Amino acid sequence: MGLIRSTIIKVFIILIIVFPVFISLKTVAETGAEAEPPIIPVLVYHRVISKVTSIYDFTPEQLEEHLKYIRDNGYTPITALQMVESMDNPEQLPSKPVVLTFDDGHKSHYSNVYPLLKKYGYQGTFFVYTDVIAEKSEKQLTWDELREMLQDGMDIQAHTKSHPYLTKISKHETEAAYQKRLTNELQASKLVIEEQLQEEVKLLAYPYGWFNQSIENVAFRAGYRGIFTVNWGTNLPSADCSRLKRRVMENKMTKEEFETILTARPLPIEIIYPEDAGIINKAPEIQFKIPGFATDKVEIKVRSLVAEIARNEDGVFVWSGLQKLTPGYYLIIVKGHDHENRPFINSWGFEYR
Structure with a gap:
């Protein structure tokens, strides 16, 4: 009797241990895999005006179409600051976050964007450069307007002092003079915004998206905690906060293109x-791997050049399509699809001198 009782107890213990594991394995098998981490798309808008004169201008109606899509498809807008501060605790993120950013401090951000965001109950991040506000032009935001927006839950961050191409060194400028000017561009804007708004500025967006590792170092010494580029792709919670990706919005984008921008996962x-963010003086042969991604062909794009390239016998993608380069920042964009035809995208850049 004692032996039977002992055997029953052992079987019961084994079932307690094994059954939950079986259920867990069954759940994974049914869903296909563990849940993927959330992606965070960051969108960049510029002027929002009635009569557009650039591909980067949006009418208020066009912007509202994007806001409706975001609402109707279950996205939750968060600010750029909320995004950066949640990186260490991704469980704080909503299930489908998106960040809406608006660059350059144009008056339409107060007259058109701000009312639309309030209409939908959304927050946005406004990256402003301080010299243009000091001009007190009727086309630009004022400090009073920025204070009102900040008090109403909007996020105000830095976009440098004068909105230059940060990588460009003047013809007769010494390295020491360039470093001094660069430091002033990054520090002065932060200090002016903090003084005017009485709010710490923690984030920077590069004008035109041009940067390199040296500029990154100056930015972090200036006290920024997160830096936004205009490199293509979405961000994972594990993303490098010195190179956060944002996609510049264009008014000719289709609904399908907009959907892809929001849903494409980072290509590994x-x-x-x-x-990445290196400085070179010779046209490069671009080389990269995509470990753990089941595709033999991807699309590569650098400025106006687009090509489809295949993985070689060593598992490396190689492209020699860049020949004569002019000085500047070059963004390398790589796109692919997985076995379910889901879009994936990633990008990095270099400065050519």
């Missing part, structure tokens, strides 16, 4: 050459 690229 392993860069071989050129180094």
Whole structure:
């Protein structure tokens, strides 16, 4: 009797241990895999005006169409600051976050964007450069307007002092003079905004998206905690806060293109050459791997050049399509699809001198 009772107890213990594991394995098998981490798309808008004169201008009606899409498809807008502060605790993120950013401090951000965001109950981030506000032009935001927006839950962050191409060195400018000017561009704007709004500025967006590793170092010494580029792609909670991706919005984008911008997951690229945010003086042969991603062909785009390239026998994607380069920042964009035809995208850049 004692032996039977002992056997029953052992079987019961085994069932307690094994059954939950079986259920867990069954759940994974049914869903296909563990849940993927959330992606965070960051969108960049510029002027929102009635009569557009640039592909980067939106009418209020066009912006509202985007806001409706975001609402109707279950997205929750958060600010850029909320995004950066949640990186260490991604469980704080909503299930489908999106960040709406507006660059350059144009008056339409107060007259058109701000009312639309309030209409939908959304927050946005406004990256402003301080010299243009000091001009007190009727086309630009005022400090009083920015204070009102800040008090109403909007996020105000830095976009440098004068909105220059940060990588450009003047013809007769010494390295020491350039470093001094660069430091002033990044520090002065932060200090002016903090003085005017009485709110710490923690984030920077690069004008035109041009940057390199040296500029990153100056930015972090200036006290920024997160830096936004205009490199294509979405962000994972594990993203490098010194190179956060944002996609510049264009008014000719289709609904399908907008959907892809919001849903494309980061392509797991392993860069071989050129180094991300590196400085080079010779046209590069671009090389990279995509470990763990089941595709043999991807699309590569650098400025106006687009090509489809295949993985070689060593598992490396190689492209030699860049020949004559002019000085500036070059963005390398790589797109692919997985076995379910879901879009994936990633990008990195280099400066050519």
